[in-house]
Amino acid sequence: MAVSAERRPVVLAEPQRTPREMTGIIIRYALITLLAILVFMPFILSFLGTFKTNPEVTAYPPTFLPTEWHFENWVNTWSVQISGAGNNVFARWFFNSFWLALLNMVTELFFCSLAAYAFARMRFPGKDLIFAFIIASMAIPGAVTLIPGYVFYARLGWVNTYLPLIVPKLVVPFGLFMLSQFFKSIPKELEEAAYMDGASRFRTYWNVAIPLSRPALITLAIIQFQGSWNDFMGPLLYLRDPKLLTLTVGLNFFKTQYAVEWNKILVGSMFNAIPILILFFLFNKYYMEGASYSGLAGQ
Amino acid sequence: MAASTTSAPRSGSARSRTLARNEAINAYLFIAPYLIIAGIFTLGLLTYAFYISFTDLKSSLSRTSNFVGLTNYINAFRNAEFQISLINVFWYFVIVTTLQTIGAILVAMLLNSKLKGLRFYRTMFYAPSVASSAVISMIFLWLYLRTGWINYLFHTNIAWLQDARGLFQILLAPLGIEVTGTFAKGPSITWMALMFMNIFTTIPSLMVIFLAALQDIPAYVYEAAEIDGSTGAHAFFNITLPLLRPVITLVIVLGTIGTFQVFDQAFIMTQGGPLKTTYTPVLLIYNKTLGQATSADASLAAAMAFILAAIIFIFTIIQRRYIESSSERF
Numbered sequence: 247m248a249v250s251a252e253r254r255p256v257v258l259a260e261p262q263r264t265p266r267e268m269t270g271i272i273i274r275y276a277l278i279t280l281l282a283i284l285v286f287m288p289f290i291l292s293f294l295g296t297f298k299t300n301p302e303v304t305a306y307p308p309t310f311l312p313t314e315w316h317f318e319n320w321v322n323t324w325s326v327q328i329s330g331a332g333n334n335v336f337a338r339w340f341f342n343s344f345w346l347a348l349l350n351m352v353t354e355l356f357f358c359s360l361a362a363y364a365f366a367r368m369r370f371p372g373k374d375l376i377f378a379f380i381i382a383s384m385a386i387p388g389a390v391t392l393i394p395g396y397v398f399y400a401r402l403g404w405v406n407t408y409l410p411l412i413v414p415k416l417v418v419p420f421g422l423f424m425l426s427q428f429f430k431s432i433p434k435e436l437e438e439a440a441y442m443d444g445a446s447r448f449r450t451y452w453n454v455a456i457p458l459s460r461p462a463l464i465t466l467a468i469i470q471f472q473g474s475w476n477d478f479m480g481p482l483l484y485l486r487d488p489k490l491l492t493l494t495v496g497l498n499f500f501k502t503q504y505a506v507e508w509n510k511i512l513v514g515s516m517f518n519a520i521p522i523l524i525l526f527f528l529f530n531k532y533y534m535e536g537a538s539y540s541g542l543a544g545q
Numbered sequence: 546m547a548a549s550t551t552s553a554p555r556s557g558s559a560r561s562r563t564l565a566r567n568e569a570i571n572a573y574l575f576i577a578p579y580l581i582i583a584g585i586f587t588l589g590l591l592t593y594a595f596y597i598s599f600t601d602l603k604s605s606l607s608r609t610s611n612f613v614g615l616t617n618y619i620n621a622f623r624n625a626e627f628q629i630s631l632i633n634v635f636w637y638f639v640i641v642t643t644l645q646t647i648g649a650i651l652v653a654m655l656l657n658s659k660l661k662g663l664r665f666y667r668t669m670f671y672a673p674s675v676a677s678s679a680v681i682s683m684i685f686l687w688l689y690l691r692t693g694w695i696n697y698l699f700h701t702n703i704a705w706l707q708d709a710r711g712l713f714q715i716l717l718a719p720l721g722i723e724v725t726g727t728f729a730k731g732p733s734i735t736w737m738a739l740m741f742m743n744i745f746t747t748i749p750s751l752m753v754i755f756l757a758a759l760q761d762i763p764a765y766v767y768e769a770a771e772i773d774g775s776t777g778a779h780a781f782f783n784i785t786l787p788l789l790r791p792v793i794t795l796v797i798v799l800g801t802i803g804t805f806q807v808f809d810q811a812f813i814m815t816q817g818g819p820l821k822t823t824y825t826p827v828l829l830i831y832n833k834t835l836g837q838a839t840s841a842d843a844s845l846a847a848a849m850a851f852i853l854a855a856i857i858f859i860f861t862i863i864q865r866r867y868i869e870s871s872s873e874r875f
Contacts, residue, residue: 274660281652282669285749289673291694292684306692357578364575368568376576383587389806389827390854391587393834394594394847397605414586417579447571476677478809483835494679498813501683508687515680526675530668533675534753 289519296320296513303508316509323513328503331488338489339496340517346408346492347474350415354470355463358421363451365422366429367437377426384419389479396483406486415474421466428462429455465532472522493518598847605834605843617848627849629727630826631856634805636732637825638860641740641747642800646793648748653755654781667756674750678809685742686814708734709820733822739810747803751796758792759785794868798861805857826853 263271291310295303296319298312325334332338364370365377399410432455440454441447456463481492491499497514504510526533598617602610621627652670656663673681688694689705696702711730717723724730732740762785770780786793808827811817817824826849833846 271660274655274658278655278660278666281655282666285670285673285745288681288684288688288745289676292687295687303687304690304692306697308692308694308697357582361576361579364572368572368575369565370569370572373572376580380579380583383583385858386587386591387802387806387854387857389808389830390850391591391594393827393830394597394843394850395586395590396834397597397602397843397847398590398593400605414582414590417582419583422579447568447575451575472675476679478677478679478813482812483831494677497679497683501686501813508690511683512687515683519676519680522675522677523672526672527668530671533671534667534757 292512292515296509296516298509300507300509303512319509319513320516323510324517326500326510328488328500331491335488335496335500336493336514336517339491339493342490342496343475343492343494343518346411347471349412350474351467351470353412353416354418354421355467357417358466359425359456359459359463360451361417362422362425363429363455365426367434367455368447380419380422384423392479392483399484405484406490407484408490410484411477411480418470421470424466425459425462428459432458461532461535464529465536468525468529468532469536472525475518475522594847595851597844598851600844602844604841610844613844617845618852620845621848621852624845624849626821626824626829627826629821630824630829632728633732633736633821633823634807634825636736637740637807638801638804640732640737641743641804642797644740645744645747645751645800646796648744649751649755649796650789650793652748652752653759654785656752656756657759667753670749671753672749674746676746679813681742681746682810682813685738689738703734705738706735706815707819709818709822710734711822712737733819735815735819736823739814739823743804743807743810747800751800754792754796755789758789762788790868794865797864797868801860801864802857805853805860 291308294311297315297317298309298319299314299316302309302313324336326336327333328335365373395410396405399405402409404410436458437450437454440450445453476494477492478494478498481495482498485491485495488496488499493514497511497518500514501511597610599612599614600610601613601616656666656670686706690696691702691704695705711724711733713729713731714724715734766784766788767780770776770784775783806827807825808831811823811825811828812831815823817828830846830849830853832840833842833849835841
């Protein structure tokens, strides 16, 4: 099963530490703290940058704290107006990203869990072969299909619509793989009891297996939401109308048009980064599960 | 049940056959949505893209195309931009995969100790890797400004994202050796700036994978080694590393797949410049597919995409073979 990143080293008894060991521990703490600050520095610096005036944000030498706090930068960026894209473009892009990520997440959870349940619990001819095909499809490099796929969607007339970002993403091989592994790990007895009581296969799946799989479903939901929210290449390929853009490509669109307004670009970056960071801190236990699952998938 | 003992075996097997058939029908209904979507949008799309790579389709909007055999594949290898992009991505792959794997192991070793509050640190380290490539690119565009934090911290005055000088070119210049040729010059300053940014964000997330593996190594392994006199560096190279081998393989394979497809950062930050030193195969494929008028060559782009896929495939196979077979020595 999933390798838990939460596992702590077992410490049975706290032995008396020698001064030498204590120095070692202090040095380790100092190193780790330093690394953590370093890792977070780009975010801290750009967060502080969002409150600066535009001359200050690009001034040399750079200032750490803003000399004056311009909180209105956030409001002004949220309601930026771009000709051709209308008012409140950042608000619009934020909303587009949000509903798209939510939709991708829900559909994938449903269709992947449905198929995963069949692979984990039911017997049917061709099962192993089909499963092997699905696992093999995980190895296809994404960029390889994505770009020639543009021609395919252009033929279907799907360019400049959300369809290429919704329909193919109804299912994801990783989701199926992960959930089928999880379904196999939960005891069969409960489902069998429900099945014997005359519940249909679908009811057993929906009322018994799904509620038991909450941790795996939450992990997958987060992975999928984040993947969709952070996706750059998909929306870049298929969305043309500035009104339709998601936050990631919108940000880039804004940058190419207003390259000098660094304080606004940084605020826009925060609109994209902060929701996902909040999600991460709320659900970080599930993130660690997900990381170890992606480990399993590669093996 | 007990009353019908005589006819039980016969009708029982018929019954179980019906049950099995019902089960199979149910199962196919469960997997049908998945198979239909994946059949059209993975298998169908891939087949279509493969077909395009053998035609002379130029613009993605044009209606007519002719079968031209292997022409696109031959032209792809002859294409100067494709050659440059493959050299660039090769450097990116070598440097980024190596440094991010070593870096992640080192940080994981540091965190894998009996210190209190480790969960907090683990969370902090992982956090940056959840941010999107677009945001990371924007932030680093700003940090890399001539007047930005990177120049300030290192007391340099380098135009990080406009400097096309290659690594070997710079290193050999003091010796009076002038290097020419895309490959010999080595990765440009700008390309290395993008590599650094990438490593900075991937190390924390890869570290989590290593950490999970390190914590699965039982303490008695080290205790036994200590009795045999193996500690410190010796224990690291002879016990930890061999035991981490499957995870190292995984991280290198994932790294290879990722680095060969680098796109977002190059698209947002440099558009392949300066002097094409950050031009990547995927960026080229993108430009050829969506390019305007004469520069568009969708069929050539499709051929390049399949060549790139083949390269990734070959590299990952070699890595699995090499790293896994060399583990037999232990």
